[in-house]
Amino acid sequence: MHDVARIAGVSAKTVSRVVNDEPRVDPLTRSRVQDAIATLGFRRNEQARSLRPGQSSALLGLVTGDVGNPFYSAIARGVEQEAQRRGHLLLTASSEEQPGRERQLIETLLQHNIEGLLIVPTLGGHEYLTPEMLGGVPVVAVDRPLQARAAFDTVLLDNRYGAYLAVRQLLQDGHSRVAVIDGESAVHTGSERTGGYRQALEEAGVVPDSRLLKVGYHGEEQSGSALRDLSELSEPPTAVFATNNRIAVGILREMNRSGHWLPLAVFDDFELADMLPVPVTVVGYDAVEMGRQAAELLFERLSGLQDTPRTHTIPVHLMRRFRAT
Amino acid sequence: MHDVARIAGVSAKTVSRVVNDEPRVDPLTRSRVQDAIATLGFRRNEQARSLRPGQSSALLGLVTGDVGNPFYSAIARGVEQEAQRRGHLLLTASSEEQPGRERQLIETLLQHNIEGLLIVPTLGGHEYLTPEMLGGVPVVAVDRPLQARAAFDTVLLDNRYGAYLAVRQLLQDGHSRVAVIDGESAVHTGSERTGGYRQALEEAGVVPDSRLLKVGYHGEEQSGSALRDLSELSEPPTAVFATNNRIAVGILREMNRSGHWLPLAVFDDFELADMLPVPVTVVGYDAVEMGRQAAELLFERLSGLQDTPRTHTIPVHLMRRFRAT
DNA sequence: ATGAAAGCGCTAACAG
DNA sequence: CTGTTAGCGCTTTCAT
Secondary structure (H helix, E strand, C coil): CHHHHHHHCCCHHHHHHHHCCCCCCCHHHHHHHHHHHHHHCCCCCHHHHHHCCCCCCCEEEEEECCCCCHHHHHHHHHHHHHHHHCCCEEEEEECCCCHHHHHHHHHHHHHCCCCEEEECCCCCCCCCCCHHHHCCCCEEEECCCCCCCCCCEEEEECHHHHHHHHHHHHHHCCCCCEEEECCCCCCHHHHHHHHHHHHHHHHCCCCCCHHHEECCCCHHHHHHHHHHHHHCCCCCCCEEEECCHHHHHHHHHHHHHHCCCCCEEEECCCCCHHHCCCCEEEEECCHHHHHHHHHHHHHHHHCCCCCCCCEEEECCEEEEECCCC | CHHHHHHHCCCHHHHHHHHCCCCCCCHHHHHHHHHHHHHHCCCCCHHHHHHCCCCCCCEEEEEECCCCCHHHHHHHHHHHHHHHHCCCEEEEEECCCCHHHHHHHHHHHHHCCCCEEEECCCCCCCCCCCHHHHCCCCEEEECCCCCCCCCCEEEEECHHHHHHHHHHHHHHCCCCCEEEECCCCCCHHHHHHHHHHHHHHHHCCCCCCHHHEECCCCHHHHHHHHHHHHHCCCCCCCEEEECCHHHHHHHHHHHHHHCCCCCEEEECCCCCHHHCCCCEEEEEECHHHHHHHHHHHHHHHHCCCCCCCCEEEECEEEEEECCCC
């Protein structure tokens, strides 16, 4: 910038004014400065700029369990779109679902002077997210609520309702023995979804059978074995509800192995669901939109328009997937 | 930092020394400073630190077509892992495959003082990536080569060989009329893969039939219609090779619609491929590893260990996917 | 309309 | 072992 000033025969401040499109600059001076900028290939240093108090860093931080996971990366995409729109850049980091790592990442992101932080929280508590620790940096929780002293802006899927819809559909299809297979019990989305399952049963006047409720089956292997257990009951289920994608895949693998296909409902839509040997009922949603709304909440808070913590719910919808032929 | 210095009764420089784990500090002073840091919840400002010449920003930039795309996000994951390992943070940005946007993003990333840049390039030329423009920031091309004046470090899949393997397999399965459906012809990966197709035919002594070579079918709809065209030939193909995931899905949809299933080979593995009504041959690879190696190349260059541009090739492997029952 | 000086938070270079 | 000075690149007073 100093060089530009020299070449243009003005002071650094004037260059700054031009770069920032400030009004009170002589048109001639302005173009002279712009020429100098062009010839020198000058690029303003954002780090230096945001060092000044009152200047934003134009940086957002996003912590998910794993950017490589399509669900999280869809969220990242939504956040990025909104960030991009407002001239912000996104720092992404993966906690690998480890609370310690997550905390470390948040710390690092704050060191980099991020203006706002979005978190898809791990299972651990987040009491450490105090105002002092955050130093005024707003936080938005995505997909799961944040367990902390203060309340934060939050964006969630309509988990309970989606599960309710899916299970209700199975019941309406004539199934009275509907099993549910869920992942780790402490995960918010899981318990909400099993809650929706219960709600649908209750509404239909079906007495829940605890043997049909399989919770804590993490990963594909385990959900497969859960299905095997279910099939060995004296009164096996006639349909299954999987609370997420991964579990559904495990179930499908097991069905494929055993050759015994059961109607299935899944919380999560997935590619090629309509090409399976069995009709599938899926709960779809827009994860990109979830990320976008999270970023929106963040920006509204940054702009000071908003002060009370809000929770947005992303709608879900039911779809049937089955072979055309 | 100034506050910490005051509380600890030392100078700012001493605090800096403690924060940076520099050796020549009295243990007592050190602990006094550390106490002060703890009580004040002090956090070093990375932006200010990296403002000093010779100090790294600990920031890497990554531009892909769309972080929301699982292929790209797997790359991002690999890059992030390597970055994390070396205490670096990752700035991610999506070009939406638009050259103009890509260029803009690169510009913005450079303004933020990134230490290195990874790009999955769009179709446009990249002659603008000159040393002056980059100002010493090293660049690594991922998945596709970078079309520019200078040569850059590059990490690619073994596209040609993977396609060769897939098509050879179909030929060995007894098919002599193997069709190929490819996306946009200008895409590096596509032309490499159709190249592998040709190579396999040639090796097997099969005379290529240009009617079986369908190039430029972008998206699921188009690849479906390409398959329809193929099936209307007087001598229709008995097997199909899809050069990527998206095209394969379009083909599968069309097969599902018509009820006419053809043996299929795909460059890309995909979930539930083994549950389709038709056996599928897939070319698998590790996209995370590709990202990781790209980041590795970048760090090696940053460390000055490396100066001549290198190209890494990520291995691919063939797999058969079919129903158990 | 423009410039001079001061300082954001940090760290090298040089004292002491 | 510790402190002082200076300056990274920028922008905010406050003059002119």
